[in-house]
Amino acid sequence: MGKLKVEGDLPLLWQQIRKNRLAYLYAGPAFLVIAAVVVYPFLYNVVISLSNMSLTHLRDWRIIGIRQYIRVFSEPIFYSVFLKTVIWTVVNVFFHVTIGIFLALLLNRPLFGRSVIRTLLILPWAIPQYIAALTWRGMFHSPDGAINLLLMRIFHVEPIEWLSDPTLAFVAAVIVNVWLGVPFMMIVALGGLQSIPEEFYEAAEVDGANRIQRLRRITLPLLRPVMVPAISLGVIWTFNNLNVIWLVSNGGQPADSTHILVSYVYRAAFNYYRYGYAAALSMVIFFILMLFSVNFIRGTRGTEAAY
Amino acid sequence: MARARKDPWYVSAVIYLVLLIAVALAVYPVLVVIGISLRPGSTLHALSLRIVPENATLDSYRELFRNQPFLRWMLNSTIVSLMVTILGVSLASTAGYAFSRYRFPGRSAGMIALITTQMFPVTMLLLPLYVMLIKLKLFDSFLGLVIAYSATALPFCIWQMKGYYDTIPLSVEEASWIDGAGRFRTFYQIVLPLAAPALVITALFSFMAAWSEYLVAAVILHDRALYTLPLGLKQFQSNFDTQWGLYAAGSVIVMIPVVIVFLVLSRWLVSGLTLGSVKG
Numbered sequence: 353m354g355k356l357k358v359e360g361d362l363p364l365l366w367q368q369i370r371k372n373r374l375a376y377l378y379a380g381p382a383f384l385v386i387a388a389v390v391v392y393p394f395l396y397n398v399v400i401s402l403s404n405m406s407l408t409h410l411r412d413w414r415i416i417g418i419r420q421y422i423r424v425f426s427e428p429i430f431y432s433v434f435l436k437t438v439i440w441t442v443v444n445v446f447f448h449v450t451i452g453i454f455l456a457l458l459l460n461r462p463l464f465g466r467s468v469i470r471t472l473l474i475l476p477w478a479i480p481q482y483i484a485a486l487t488w489r490g491m492f493h494s495p496d497g498a499i500n501l502l503l504m505r506i507f508h509v510e511p512i513e514w515l516s517d518p519t520l521a522f523v524a525a526v527i528v529n530v531w532l533g534v535p536f537m538m539i540v541a542l543g544g545l546q547s548i549p550e551e552f553y554e555a556a557e558v559d560g561a562n563r564i565q566r567l568r569r570i571t572l573p574l575l576r577p578v579m580v581p582a583i584s585l586g587v588i589w590t591f592n593n594l595n596v597i598w599l600v601s602n603g604g605q606p607a608d609s610t611h612i613l614v615s616y617v618y619r620a621a622f623n624y625y626r627y628g629y630a631a632a633l634s635m636v637i638f639f640i641l642m643l644f645s646v647n648f649i650r651g652t653r654g655t656e657a658a659y
Numbered sequence: 660m661a662r663a664r665k666d667p668w669y670v671s672a673v674i675y676l677v678l679l680i681a682v683a684l685a686v687y688p689v690l691v692v693i694g695i696s697l698r699p700g701s702t703l704h705a706l707s708l709r710i711v712p713e714n715a716t717l718d719s720y721r722e723l724f725r726n727q728p729f730l731r732w733m734l735n736s737t738i739v740s741l742m743v744t745i746l747g748v749s750l751a752s753t754a755g756y757a758f759s760r761y762r763f764p765g766r767s768a769g770m771i772a773l774i775t776t777q778m779f780p781v782t783m784l785l786l787p788l789y790v791m792l793i794k795l796k797l798f799d800s801f802l803g804l805v806i807a808y809s810a811t812a813l814p815f816c817i818w819q820m821k822g823y824y825d826t827i828p829l830s831v832e833e834a835s836w837i838d839g840a841g842r843f844r845t846f847y848q849i850v851l852p853l854a855a856p857a858l859v860i861t862a863l864f865s866f867m868a869a870w871s872e873y874l875v876a877a878v879i880l881h882d883r884a885l886y887t888l889p890l891g892l893k894q895f896q897s898n899f900d901t902q903w904g905l906y907a908a909g910s911v912i913v914m915i916p917v918v919i920v921f922l923v924l925s926r927w928l929v930s931g932l933t934l935g936s937v938k939g
């Protein structure tokens with residue numbers, strides 16, 4: 353099971369393959385399935401992205417080169433939707449992480465009823481996303497949704513038209529997604545906190561470090577290796593989160609003004625039947641995320657933790 | 660648990676207050692759905708914040724089972740979810756083991772490929788799949804749906820299993836080899852039982868991935884007889900006339916089993932998921 357240098361040493365490579373043939377037996381079936389359901393569609397998507405395929409050209413499509421990609425980048429809507437996607441991702445992940453760590457810190461101490469509180473706090477994670485999104489959509493309803501009723505009772509304000517204003521509809525979707533995403537980060541942070549050895553805090557206390565210093569010098573740095581991979585996953589998932597934005601805004605309402613990239617592609621593909629264009633835009637999203645991940649992993653040296 | 664030392668009472672009070680607010684926010688939407696599902700038809704749009712409504716009734720539930728194809732949807736969802744789960748767990752339990760225990764040529768390429776699939780926007784696989792299904796006339800079949808769900812669930816399952824195997828010390832297997840057990844026997848008699856928590860979590864995740872997915876299903880299934888639960892429930896929420904009572908009652912029934920299983924297993928989420936998928 354030693355490390356292997358592949359360069360140029362074919363007999364050695366063959367020897368390594370033979371030695372590990374059981375490994376291929378173990379991994380083989382999974383990779384055959386992945387090749388069929390992931391790799392093949394992916395390659396097909398590349399072909400579609402270079403073609404003029406659409407509902408009217410479903411069978412008589414032809415390759416038209418990179419024209420669909422040019423179209424993606426020449427339409428101004430790409431840039432505004434991209435910007436919105438970045439805002440969506442940054443705001444969501446920021447609140448997921450800060451609220452998640454904050455709650456984990458509160459929970460990571462002897463508290464009466466701790467496990468009950470923890471269980472109730474991860475409830476949003478346990479609920480199917482579409483139910484959460486559709487239910488929140490109902491709660492944002494005006495004038496009889498629960499949120500408006502609460503605001504009216506507490507602050508005596510007029511009912512707010514959450515879902516028919518482009519900005520407010522987007523804010524509503526962000527609120528829903530923050531609600532959904534906090535428990536994951538909280539659980540990850542809690543796991544990280546529990547792996548920090550008690551002695552570190554004792555030593556710090558002996559040295560006279562106060563609460564804030566202990567938090568800044570011990571807790572947060574030691575949480576980093578656990579949080580970095582979780583955050584990069586969180587960014588990717590949030591960037592690509594089609595369900596929440598689509599269901600809360602009911603397909604981009606009002607008037608396709610609340611899209612992020614992935615919901616915009618979904619609409620282009622399955623409501624407007626612009627297959628070539630949608631395939632090209634999917635590729636662009638994928639490359640944006642690749643660029644992000646490579647840089648993020650390099651920048652945070654997260655690779656040691658990643659595999 | 661860091662610092663076994665007790666906090667002064669006022670610190671505890673503030674912490675409880677904050678946690679109480681957080682719990683209220685986490686639980687409230689669930690209570691709202693339950694409340695709506697119990698409302699009698701006449702007060703569905705009532706301007707009331709009561710959780711248990713006046714004249715609470717189970718009418719919506721009755722309507723759901725008597726006059727709506729709810730059981731059909733449930734059966735469809737169960738079939739699809741079980742297929743995805745079986746596929747995910749069986750393939751991931753072995754593939755994860757290969758990645759954890761063997762340093763074989765192609766290993767790191769395989770691992771990178773697995774992470775890369777996580778960056779695919781769902782449309783990138785869904786659109787080609789959709790076009791293929793139209794051409795193959797596999798439209799409106801569970802097979803298409805199972806393929807789509809496995810594509811997203813499988814890489815994550817493998818990753819998670821691999822992470823869990825990593826936490827099992829190699830000495831466990833070495834002891835078994837010394838006793839003369841073959842490598843494969845060691846795997847399924849010794850290692851696999853030890854990985855039971857990860858298997859359960861992996862099963863749960865692939866089941867939930869399929870059980871609670873709406874947008875892929877909306878593209879692939881058009882025949883109402885094949886509708887899965889999310890498609891059926893979404894149908895109650897049309898633009899013009901939302902049948903809140905039916906929607907809420909259906910949601911409660913869909914939610915309860917998943918939530919219970921999830922919360923029961925939440926003890927292992929901390930170790931299983933954070934050690935497994937993240938630290939890996």
